[in-house]
Amino acid sequence: LAKTxxxxxxxxxxxxxxNITCSHNNIATNDYITWYQxxxxxxxxxxxxxxxxxxxxxxxxxxxxxxxxxxTLSLPRVSLSxxxxxxxxxxxxxxxxxxxxxFGAGTRLFVKA
Amino acid sequence: xxxxxxxxxHLIKTRGQQVTLRCSPKSGHDTVSWYQQALGQGPQFIFQYxxxxxxxxxxxxDRFSGHQFPNYSSELNVNALLLGDSALYLCASxxxxxxxxxxxxxxxxxxxxxVV
Numbered sequence: 001l002a003k004t005x006x007x008x009x010x011x012x013x014x015x016x017x018x019n020i021t022c023s024h025n026n027i028a029t030n031d032y033i034t035w036y037q038x039x040x041x042x043x044x045x046x047x048x049x050x051x052x053x054x055x056x057x058x059x060x061x062x063x064x065x066x067x068x069x070x071x072t073l074s075l076p077r078v079s080l081s082x083x084x085x086x087x088x089x090x091x092x093x094x095x096x097x098x099x100x101x102x103f104g105a106g107t108r109l110f111v112k113a
Numbered sequence: 114x115x116x117x118x119x120x121x122x123h124l125i126k127t128r129g130q131q132v133t134l135r136c137s138p139k140s141g142h143d144t145v146s147w148y149q150q151a152l153g154q155g156p157q158f159i160f161q162y163x164x165x166x167x168x169x170x171x172x173x174x175d176r177f178s179g180h181q182f183p184n185y186s187s188e189l190n191v192n193a194l195l196l197g198d199s200a201l202y203l204c205a206s207x208x209x210x211x212x213x214x215x216x217x218x219x220x221x222x223x224x225x226x227x228v229v
């Protein structure tokens with residue numbers, strides 16, 4: 001499983017765009033990149049997943065360069081309710097027969113008014 | 114469509130006791146994974162069950178065991194509780210046979226276990 005490195009914490013203000021970058025130098029060919037959001041005393045919530053280039057959904061965008069050694073989660077116009085911990089995970093999500101998802105320490109995003 | 118349901122939500126146990134936590138997966142999901150999350154840390158993978166068998170295990174002692182039932186629900190058992198077992202225990206469900214449509218895990222809200 002590829003190890004990931006993220007900033008420990010980030011601060012932002014309401015209305016700003018937030019970009020959280022994750023490094024995964026040892027990503028394998030079959031690995032996908034997945035981001036989760038977690039609020040206190042709740043389970044993580046799936047945000048977005050991608051393999052290469054750019055993926056966008058109603059919540060966020062995920063940018064993955066050609067070498068796939070890093071990825072950037074982009075949250076447009078954050079609000080106070082986006083204050084949470086964000087986890088970057090890398091793994092072979094399409095392989096059947098058993099796999100385990102490994103969480104790192106995550107990035108604590110604090111959005112200020 | 115119900116998501117992942119865990120019970121109980123909170124639990125207080127005494128050191129040395131045994132505890133059983135329960136999880137019902139999201140409708141349509143057949144794989145259940147269990148995680149332990151200590152305060153201020155990321156979730157740590159305990160094990161995963163598919164087709165009623167443990168198919169992956171993290172770095173946890175044999176005091177941690179589990180079971181999956183034919184209806185895909187699952188139990189996590191912890192024997193000889195230690196103070197360090199105090200944590201939020203999360204259950205996540207997924208579909209074992211992956212498709213293009215659903216890669217993410219669905220997590221429950223967890224069971225807060227306090228060992229005193």
